[in-house]
Amino acid sequence: MKAPFLSSDxxxxxxxxxxxxxxxxxxxxxxxxxxxxxxxxxxxxDLLGSLTEQRDSYIAYAEPAAAAA
Incomplete structure (x- = not known):
């Protein structure tokens, strides 16, 4: 499956x-x-857990974009 293209912005x-x-x-x-x-x-x-989850969700967007760049 092809990674989705994300703009540089x-x-x-x-x-x-x-x-x-x-x-x-x-x-x-x-x-x-x-x-x-x-x-x-x-x-x-609890706050640390929430922040870690948020970070993990951003990683999902950062890694395919980094691989596509």
């Missing part, structure tokens, strides 16, 4: 989103590592 936007998500994930992970409060830790773990 879509690819560039995907890369920006991935960069932002990576930075946000790093911040959340740092706060998680520093936070002793169990409730806050659970909340941060």
């Amino acid at each position: 879509v690819f560039a936007a995907t890369q920006v989103h991935l960069s932002v998500l990576d930075e946000f994930i790093a911040v959340v992970q740092k706060k998680l590592d520093e936070t002793p409060n169990p409730f806050a830790r659970d909340s941060l773990k």
Whole structure:
């Protein structure tokens, strides 16, 4: 099956989103590592899971575009 063609604008936007998500994930992970409060830790773990899922969805768009470029 042929990978869908994505414009360079879509690819560039995907890369920006991935960069932002990576930075946000790093911040959340740092706060998680520093936070002793169990409730806050659970909340941060949930947020980290959500951000990771979002990142994975962007990867699906970034990889075919990268292969096509």
